[in-house]
Amino acid sequence: MNGNKVMTFGLRVISVNGIFYDDRAEEIILPCADGELAVLANHEEMILALSDGVIKIKKPGGEWLYGVVSLGSVQVANNRCIVLVNTVEKPEDIDKQRAREAYEFAMEHLQQKQSIKEFKKSQAGLARALTRLKAASKYVD
Amino acid sequence: MATIKEIRDRINSVNDTRKITNAMYLISSTKLRRAKKMLTDTEPFFFSTQAMISRLVRHLPDGVDNIFLETRLEIPEDERRRGYIIFTDDKGLAGSYNHNVLKLAEEKIAVDKGDWKLFVIGEVGRFHFLSKNMDIEESFMFTSQNPTLHRARKIAAEILDYYYSRKLDEFYIIYTTVQGTKIDTKFEKLLPLEIITDIKREKPMTGTMLEEFLMEPSPSAILDNIVPNYVTGFIYGALVEAFCSVQSARMMAMDSANKNAEKMIADLQRTYNRQRQAMITQEITEVVSGAKALKNAKKAKERNKDKQKTRNYS
Numbered sequence: 001m002n003g004n005k006v007m008t009f010g011l012r013v014i015s016v017n018g019i020f021y022d023d024r025a026e027e028i029i030l031p032c033a034d035g036e037l038a039v040l041a042n043h044e045e046m047i048l049a050l051s052d053g054v055i056k057i058k059k060p061g062g063e064w065l066y067g068v069v070s071l072g073s074v075q076v077a078n079n080r081c082i083v084l085v086n087t088v089e090k091p092e093d094i095d096k097q098r099a100r101e102a103y104e105f106a107m108e109h110l111q112q113k114q115s116i117k118e119f120k121k122s123q124a125g126l127a128r129a130l131t132r133l134k135a136a137s138k139y140v141d
Numbered sequence: 142m143a144t145i146k147e148i149r150d151r152i153n154s155v156n157d158t159r160k161i162t163n164a165m166y167l168i169s170s171t172k173l174r175r176a177k178k179m180l181t182d183t184e185p186f187f188f189s190t191q192a193m194i195s196r197l198v199r200h201l202p203d204g205v206d207n208i209f210l211e212t213r214l215e216i217p218e219d220e221r222r223r224g225y226i227i228f229t230d231d232k233g234l235a236g237s238y239n240h241n242v243l244k245l246a247e248e249k250i251a252v253d254k255g256d257w258k259l260f261v262i263g264e265v266g267r268f269h270f271l272s273k274n275m276d277i278e279e280s281f282m283f284t285s286q287n288p289t290l291h292r293a294r295k296i297a298a299e300i301l302d303y304y305y306s307r308k309l310d311e312f313y314i315i316y317t318t319v320q321g322t323k324i325d326t327k328f329e330k331l332l333p334l335e336i337i338t339d340i341k342r343e344k345p346m347t348g349t350m351l352e353e354f355l356m357e358p359s360p361s362a363i364l365d366n367i368v369p370n371y372v373t374g375f376i377y378g379a380l381v382e383a384f385c386s387v388q389s390a391r392m393m394a395m396d397s398a399n400k401n402a403e404k405m406i407a408d409l410q411r412t413y414n415r416q417r418q419a420m421i422t423q424e425i426t427e428v429v430s431g432a433k434a435l436k437n438a439k440k441a442k443e444r445n446k447d448k449q450k451t452r453n454y455s
């Protein structure tokens with residue numbers, strides 16, 4: 001294609017409490033179980049599982065947009081990408097104080113004896129708190 | 142007939158009650174507005190997840206083994222263990238809202254054979270089933286106030302734990318939706334997923350070419366990821382819908398309570414006025430007749446005096 005015009009694809013990022021992004025995008029970087037994966041325009045059709053982490057969206061024009069996500073899935077088909085996640089937040093919207101409290105709460109719980117169900121719950125809580133905390137300190141200022 | 146003081150007291154008490162119902166009406170209407178917004182926000186997620194699951198299941202390669210792909214239709218009707226998730230409110234004063242949910246739940250439980258367990262959200266439902274000595278999950282304590290994603294996640298984890306460990310085979314959900322002013326009680330199957338069961342039932346046409354999807358890390362892992370997400374989303378949606386409905390039901394109930402109070406006050410005011418009028422009339426009659434009696438007495442006295450005078454002169 002001609003060099004100065006970057007190709008774009010349709011991107012929708014949807015969470016349980018609303019649509020986070022619904023526009024064209026140049027690139028999206030997704031957190032997967034085995035590392036990050038970047039999707040460009042005209043990507044092969046695929047369905048992915050997402051893990052807790054940060055999605056990075058490159059808007060047309062080169063501006064980056066970050067979102068902290070929890071568990072979800074991605075579907076790419078016909079040059080359209082749909083990201084479905086439980087929650088998505090902008091790093092600057094994260095309340096660091098609350099994230100730290102959640103982190104400490106989960107840590108404390110992990111150290112106690114508990115059933116497998118409770119263990120999994122605290123583990124998931126810890127992972128969520130940790131990604132939020134990290135993202136908040138990394139991407140804000 | 143009641144005395145004038147009694148009527149006055151009654152009017153005051155009705156007025157006080159009306160103030161309360163009116164406040165409840167206003168509170169419900171603001172809560173409803175907020176909940177409506179939450180509901181519209183969650184809709185896109187819901188529909189896209191459904192579309193994605195059906196796409197995923199249609200494109201699954203052969204030989205994928207996952208707990209969510211089981212239809213569990215092979216288990217005989219009367220041996221299936223069912224879980225019912227019932228959404229009631231914490232409080233009454235919402236018209237027939239709670240009653241409708243409980244009635245539908247009891248009807249369904251009576252019809253379905255086999256074993257069952259109840260998962261009740263909201264104080265009213267929990268009390269109802271406890272007083273009937275029905276088998277409810279004791280540790281399942283959730284309120285229906287201010288639905289949050291956090292609570293939906295906890296509820297979903299609880300339910301999925303039962304599903305994974307195969308203690309229950311099927312999950313049904315009983316909740317209420319509101320459309321405009323029409324409130325509907327709904328009964329839906331949550332697990333195994335109806336969309337998956339439907340696709341499995343209609344055998345894929347042989348010879349059609351479906352586009353290939355790359356599935357990372359594995360089809361089963363994706364299912365493990367997306368289905369719990371869907372269940373969480375579904376429960377969140379049901380929580381929000383139920384919250385919307387209860388506010389709407391309460392608004393309507395309080396509105397009619399307000400109207401009734403106004404009618405009562407008007408009636409009481411009329412009897413009060415009539416009583417007051419009767420009292421005034423009676424007082425006037427007493428005063429007039431008293432004055433008249435006095436006047437007559439005076440006249441009689443004067444006449445007597447005159448008579449005596451004339452007798453003295455003579």
